[in-house]
Amino acid sequence: MSSESSVGVVIPAYDPDLLTLERYIENIRQVLSPDVIRVEIDSPRKSHVERLDEIVEVNASTSRRGKGSAIMEGFDALDTDILAFADADGSVPAPSLDDIVYQIKQGTTDVSIASRRHPSSNIVAHQTVVRRLLGDAFAFAARKMLPTQCRDYQCGAKALTAEAWEAVGHHCYEPGFAWDLEFVSVAGSLGYEIAEIPVEWEDHPDSTVSPVSTSIELATALIDVKRRTDAIATSPRFRDVKKTERSKLMKLGNSDGD
Numbered sequence: 001m002s003s004e005s006s007v008g009v010v011i012p013a014y015d016p017d018l019l020t021l022e023r024y025i026e027n028i029r030q031v032l033s034p035d036v037i038r039v040e041i042d043s044p045r046k047s048h049v050e051r052l053d054e055i056v057e058v059n060a061s062t063s064r065r066g067k068g069s070a071i072m073e074g075f076d077a078l079d080t081d082i083l084a085f086a087d088a089d090g091s092v093p094a095p096s097l098d099d100i101v102y103q104i105k106q107g108t109t110d111v112s113i114a115s116r117r118h119p120s121s122n123i124v125a126h127q128t129v130v131r132r133l134l135g136d137a138f139a140f141a142a143r144k145m146l147p148t149q150c151r152d153y154q155c156g157a158k159a160l161t162a163e164a165w166e167a168v169g170h171h172c173y174e175p176g177f178a179w180d181l182e183f184v185s186v187a188g189s190l191g192y193e194i195a196e197i198p199v200e201w202e203d204h205p206d207s208t209v210s211p212v213s214t215s216i217e218l219a220t221a222l223i224d225v226k227r228r229t230d231a232i233a234t235s236p237r238f239r240d241v242k243k244t245e246r247s248k249l250m251k252l253g254n255s256d257g258d
Contacts, residue, residue: 001107001161005081008036009097010074012067013088016041018048024090025056031094032101035080039088040070068179072172075165083165087156096199101159109195110164111187117151120198134215141219142181145226147233148188150196153181154218157199164192171232177214178221185225189232 009028013021025037038057041049042064052058059073075083082104086097092114103112115121117139135154143149158180160168167190174182188194 001081001105003105005105007032007034007082007084007101007105008038008078008080009034010071010078010083010085011037011039011088012070012074012085013039013041014043014064014067016048016088018051020090021088022051022055024086024088024094025052027090027094028086028097031098034084036078038074038077040065040074042066042070066175066179067177068172068182069175071179072169075169078162081162082159083162084159085157089156091201091203092155092157092199093202096197096201097157099199100157100197103195103197104159104161109193111160111168111192112158112195112197113150113152113184114155114157114199114201115150115152115196116155116199116201118196118198122198122200124200124202138215138218138222142185142222145222146181146185146188147229148185148194150184150188150194152196153184155199155201156180158183160187160192168192171228173228174221174225176217176221178218178225181218181221182225182229185229186232189229 009032011021011025021039028034028037036057038059039052040059040061041052042061044060049058049060059077061070065073071085074085082101084097084101086092096114100112100114103109116123138154139152142153154177164187168183168187171186172179172182184194
């Protein structure tokens with residue numbers, strides 16, 4: 001990778017605050033200067049699509065696909081060297097997203113993720129006590145159960161090389177909020193080093209995410225993700241194989257239906 005590498009940003013959205021999203025898009029454009037910004041919006045109002053279509057590439061789904069499905073469809077549609085996503089509420093501001101993408105451009109890592117729990121992160125506005133307790137409990141459980149361990153699986157901004165996505169995307173299935181968890185665990189199980197980047201982060205209490213139902217979804221998905229990524233981590237196909245060779249193997253797997 002280099003500073004000249006092309007960058008595509010996907011923003012998954014469901015019933016977003018349009019003014020917030022428009023400001024966030026403009027901030028991303030000014031700070032990152034990405035080649036493409038693509039909004040994957042579910043069950044949108046026609047007026048929202050028309051307004052967004054004037055400033056970014058928009059893919060609107062009449063049904064609610066879920067966050068994971070929206071990101072995957074967006075990533076598959078991008079034709080850039082680096083793929084990134086950020087949640088539509090702008091909790092991770094554009095300069096922090098730029099820090100995440102910068103790690104990929106520098107070639108220091110192939111996968112880079114935002115981390116609210118990094119010691120150097122700056123939390124501008126904390127979540128409610130209930131959200132924090134649920135989030136901390138989930139992160140603890142995930143670190144104990146999964147082959148890939150990190151401080152923060154769910155923070156809403158991540159980036160990777162297009163080559164890494166070819167390998168990682170082959171093993172991602174979660175359609176909803178558990179996709180972040182699956183993405184991180186799959187990437188680590190395939191042998192990619194994951195850079196956790198400190199960010200500035202601000203909670204948005206008006207988010208459409210329900211802490212209770214989302215926690216249940218994540219807890220249920222954790223079992224499935226553990227089973228799938230344990231299988232990857234212990235597979236003779238990937239054991240002691242260099243990262244670049246793993247990517248080649250995944251390309252062969254995509255062609256032969258494995």
